[in-house]
């Protein structure tokens with residue numbers, strides 16, 4: 001059988017050695033004789049594993065001492081609400097950038113909690129670029145960005161300078177490149193794009209933003225409570241955190257985010273070069289803003305999309321259908337997509353052209 005390459009946008013491909021370790025842990029966790037799924041989150045091996053995962057996050061992104069690393073639930077989507085609920089007071093203003101479908105959802109949620117100023121939008125051109133010139137509020141608390149727009153395939157290659165500080169949804173490009181955490185008040189990411197299974201959400205938050213809420217928050221939505229309890233206020237998603245742990249070990253062995261970034265640039269270039277070269281295909285995205293993680297492309301002169309998708313599936317190249325809102329094709333080539341997978345896709349595109 002052909003090797004299967006999964007180009008899904010999320011939940012997405014994970015490194016094969018990580019999947020093997022996860023499978024083993026389900027049967028017998030580290031020789032303890034029972035499954036990780038059966039172990040108390042208060043048991044020493046699990047408390048140690050969660051602490052180690054925090055340290056791995058810290059090492060991978062050089063997280064400074066004045067930040068807390070939290071493992072929460074509710075997905076990136078809950079952070080859309082939880083962040084303004086905790087750090088934006090009713091009479092304060094936050095600036096938001098509208099660069100895609102997720103960014104638009106973030107804005108909608110934030111509007112419930114304070115003054116939300118949408119400082120730019122690329123919606124008019126179906127989000128095919130990242131706006132560069134825009135004014136920010138003088139009294140801004142923070143500027144929210146979606147660092148990588150999973151659906152449309154754009155990415156902030158350079159982060160804007162915020163009047164206050166940046167808050168970023170990095171769900172689909174966290175650990176894909178180095179970032180200077182100091183520029184950010186909060187970084188958050190649902191795990192299922194680049195680091196693990198759905199069920200755990202990584203939050204990296206500057207300490208002075210914790211405990212700032214003026215609202216009477218439910219305990220589960222209060223950063224202060226989760227920070228105080230080291231993400232063990234209630235039962236955390238232990239297995240999901242374990243998979244993140246193994247993914248971060250894998251990343252470290254490959255040389256960390258810097259080496260990963262180089263590999264991601266290499267993989268994306270292979271694919272974008274073929275899209276440019278091959279007269280059958282084109283990219284709808286402005287060249288300078290193209291994502292290294294999600295690569296949408298369409299037929300240059302129309303054609304039977306299902307036919308190409310079937311052609312790819314026969315070659316083990318799966319989940320290449322574009323998002324329902326944009327059509328065409330989308331190859332998500334996250335950290336765990338091996339370069340061989342991208343090469344196989346490029347070769348299928350060539351052969352499709354030649355036949």
Ligand SMILES: *Cc1c(COP(=O)(O)O)cnc(C)c1O
Nearest residue numbers: 075076077102150169171172190
């Ligand atoms: C997938 C995705 C989300 C939604 O994440 P959930 O964990 O399902 O809430 C949010 N933002 C971006 C950029 C995404 O790619």
